[in-house]
Amino acid sequence: MLHVENPSVNIPNVLQAALHNVIPNSTLMVQQLPKTPIKLWLIPPVFPTERLDDEVIRQIWENTPYWIFCWASGLAMAQWLLEHPEQVQGKTVLDFGSGSGVVAIAAKLAGAKRVICCDIDPISLAACHANAQLNAVELEYLDDLYRAEPVDVLLAADVLYDQCNRFFLDDFLKITQNVWVADSRVRHFDHPNYVKMMEKQATTWPDLDEAKEFNLVSFYRSLP
Structure with a gap:
C-alpha cells in the first residue's frame, strides 16, 4: 500500500x-x-x-x-540496490537521468561513498536535493554528463525509451566500465558491450495504470 x-x-x-x-x-x-x-x-x-x-x-x-513520478524502472533499480548493496558499497556512483533522485538515494542508503545525480533539467536536480533531504542523505549534483569525472559505477533507469538516446550507451563506457541500465520500455537492445541480466516487476508511483508490459523492468549490464 x-x-x-x-x-x-x-x-x-x-x-x-x-x-x-x-x-x-x-x-x-x-x-x-x-x-x-x-x-x-x-x-x-x-x-x-x-x-x-x-x-x-x-x-x-x-x-x-x-x-x-517515480517511474517503474527507477523504483525497480532502487529496490534492487537495497537488496544488493555490494553493487555500490564504498564506491563512487553516478546516477544518470536522475529525475526524482530515487536511484541515487537508494545507492547512498546502500552504502555508496559518493553519489552524483546527473540531469540536464535544473528542476530535476532541485527535486533530487529536496528528496535527499527527506531521506537524510548527502548527494552531489551535475548538469552535464560530459563534465563527469570517472566513477566506479554508473546507473541509468528509464533513459532508453527514445531511440535517439541509445548513443549514451557508448558514452557511459567512457566514464566507467561498470554500467547498469534498467528500462521498462526496452526489452532487448543489440549492443556488443551490454548483456541482459534479469527482469524485475515494478509499477510507476503514483500508479499511472500503464499497460502491464511496462511493469516489467529489464536490467542490462556492461560487459567487463
Whole structure:
C-alpha cells in the first residue's frame, strides 16, 4: 500500500511552482515507496483530472516534469540496490537521468561513498536535493554528463525509451566500465558491450495504470 503523508508540510517552493506551471491545480505529497525506506515528493495518487483542459494536457505531454513520478524502472533499480548493496558499497556512483533522485538515494542508503545525480533539467536536480533531504542523505549534483569525472559505477533507469538516446550507451563506457541500465520500455537492445541480466516487476508511483508490459523492468549490464 502507498503511504501518503501530510501534503501541506514544507513543500519545496521551487518544485511546487514548477508543477503549477504544468498542472495548475495540483500539489505535491511526500509518499513512501513500496518495499523501500525511501520517501519522495510526488504528485498525488489522485489529482483533479476533471480540471485539465486541452492546454494543460498539451503541457503535460510536451513538458513532462518527470520528477513528479517515480517511474517503474527507477523504483525497480532502487529496490534492487537495497537488496544488493555490494553493487555500490564504498564506491563512487553516478546516477544518470536522475529525475526524482530515487536511484541515487537508494545507492547512498546502500552504502555508496559518493553519489552524483546527473540531469540536464535544473528542476530535476532541485527535486533530487529536496528528496535527499527527506531521506537524510548527502548527494552531489551535475548538469552535464560530459563534465563527469570517472566513477566506479554508473546507473541509468528509464533513459532508453527514445531511440535517439541509445548513443549514451557508448558514452557511459567512457566514464566507467561498470554500467547498469534498467528500462521498462526496452526489452532487448543489440549492443556488443551490454548483456541482459534479469527482469524485475515494478509499477510507476503514483500508479499511472500503464499497460502491464511496462511493469516489467529489464536490467542490462556492461560487459567487463
